[in-house]
Amino acid sequence: MKIGVFGGGQLGRMMALAGYPFNLRFSFYDAAVDCPSAPLGQLFGDKHASPESLDAFIASADVFTYEFENIPVAWVEHIAAQKPVYPSVKSLAISQNRLNEKKLFSQLNIPAAAYHEIHCADDLAQAASLLGLPLVIKTTMGGYDGKGQFVLRHMNEVSQAWAELGKAVPLIAEAFVTFQRELSIIAVRSQTGETRCYPLAWNTHHQGILSHSIVPAPQVSAATQVQAEQYITQILHELNHVGVLTLELFDTQSGLYANETAPRVHNSGHWSIEGAVSSQFENHMRAVAGLPLGSTEAIRPSAMINIIGQHPDTSAILAIPETHLHLYGKSERVGRKLGHITITAETYEALQTRIAEVAACLPNKMAL
Ligand SMILES: Nc1ncnc2c1ncn2[C@@H]1O[C@H](COP(=O)(O)OP(=O)(O)OP(=O)(O)O)[C@@H](O)[C@H]1O
Ligand SMILES: [Mg+2]
Numbered sequence: 576m577k578i579g580v581f582g583g584g585q586l587g588r589m590m591a592l593a594g595y596p597f598n599l600r601f602s603f604y605d606a607a608v609d610c611p612s613a614p615l616g617q618l619f620g621d622k623h624a625s626p627e628s629l630d631a632f633i634a635s636a637d638v639f640t641y642e643f644e645n646i647p648v649a650w651v652e653h654i655a656a657q658k659p660v661y662p663s664v665k666s667l668a669i670s671q672n673r674l675n676e677k678k679l680f681s682q683l684n685i686p687a688a689a690y691h692e693i694h695c696a697d698d699l700a701q702a703a704s705l706l707g708l709p710l711v712i713k714t715t716m717g718g719y720d721g722k723g724q725f726v727l728r729h730m731n732e733v734s735q736a737w738a739e740l741g742k743a744v745p746l747i748a749e750a751f752v753t754f755q756r757e758l759s760i761i762a763v764r765s766q767t768g769e770t771r772c773y774p775l776a777w778n779t780h781h782q783g784i785l786s787h788s789i790v791p792a793p794q795v796s797a798a799t800q801v802q803a804e805q806y807i808t809q810i811l812h813e814l815n816h817v818g819v820l821t822l823e824l825f826d827t828q829s830g831l832y833a834n835e836t837a838p839r840v841h842n843s844g845h846w847s848i849e850g851a852v853s854s855q856f857e858n859h860m861r862a863v864a865g866l867p868l869g870s871t872e873a874i875r876p877s878a879m880i881n882i883i884g885q886h887p888d889t890s891a892i893l894a895i896p897e898t899h900l901h902l903y904g905k906s907e908r909v910g911r912k913l914g915h916i917t918i919t920a921e922t923y924e925a926l927q928t929r930i931a932e933v934a935a936c937l938p939n940k941m942a943l
Contacts, residue, residue, distance in 0.1 A: 721783025
């Protein structure tokens with residue numbers, strides 16, 4: 576079976592690496608000829624996204640998926656009219672738009688930040704009077720790694736916020752959530768409607784980019800894990816989602832709050848390649864190919880550390896026991912995700928020791 580993947584980044588690359596042992600083969604749609612997935616399959620796409628390039632891509636595979644949600648819904652509808660696409664067009668349309676996501680959370684009674692839709696600068700003043708300050712103002716589409724956001728702390732910053740984001744209306748203004756930490760849950764749903772959830776990940780960001788995750792998140796009660804599983808399972812069924820879905824959460828004094836969803840494998844799930852019985856990538860491939868799901872159980876406590884901007888010395892990292900290196904074949908650039916390191920250990924204490932050893936080898940010191 577050949578899987579066509581929209582996007583040729585590191586997520587597509589790791590999907591292919593997980594799918595090859597099942598004899599799955601791949602094609603990718605990405606305009607960059609040197610994208611991380613390029614060595615693993617046939618590459619389609621051009622800068623102008625011509626209809627011809629899309630049609631050649633459609634002809635190249637049996638089943639389609641995506642590793643990136645910022646693709647036009649119309650393209651996915653065009654494919655879905657001819658061949659199966661997982662996750663569905665509905666999952667994509669909701670997850671790629673923050674307003675749609677918030678409406679879904681509210682429809683399913685999943686707690687989330689109060690919000691206000693913004694069409695003009697005056698709406699910001701109205702949002703501030705309704706929701707208070709600070710306000711987190713976000714573009715509804717296309718944001719990632721904290722891009723397309725402005726935290727409005729004082730009303731005298733309105734013109735600055737508008738100058739930065741006003742061109743991308745509609746915007747969403749969210750009430751600021753005071754959280755103790757950030758968590759995420761990843762789950763997979765098969766074509767037969769079976770669901771499985773990974774343990775919650777504890778995620779730490781640095782300058783808006785995920786720095787590292789520890790999984791299973793320490794000090795999570797069984798009730799919190801069950802609550803997160805209930806939320807994500809409701810979303811999976813409501814969307815009739817097939818494949819992996821991620822729900823980012825804020826852990827607050829009054830329980831879990833949903834932040835956003837991603838209709839795909841996620842950076843906070845990279846630990847699962849070595850840390851879980853079946854990785855998020857393997858389970859996504861199983862779901863998309865119509866195969867039975869694998870176990871989402873964690874084998875041991877794991878940490879995933881992103882390599883951002885600059886490569887570490889490969890030998891130094893590989894000399895650390897129980898440490899695994901994943902490089903994406905990208906060139907160095909400030910703020911760019913170049914790879915990740917997974918550490919597994921018997922205990923959380925042993926994990927902390929190894930994290931410190933890895934941190935000492937990273938040229939770009941993060942919040943480790
Ligand atoms: N309403 C909020 N209250 C408090 N902090 C917030 C709020 N919304 C977002 N943040 C902070 O900003 C970060 C980025 O926001 P969000 O996850 O919505 O955007 P993103 O750019 O899609 O991020 P990523 O691509 O890293 O997932 C969050 O991880 C959180 O730390
Ligand atoms: Mg996020």
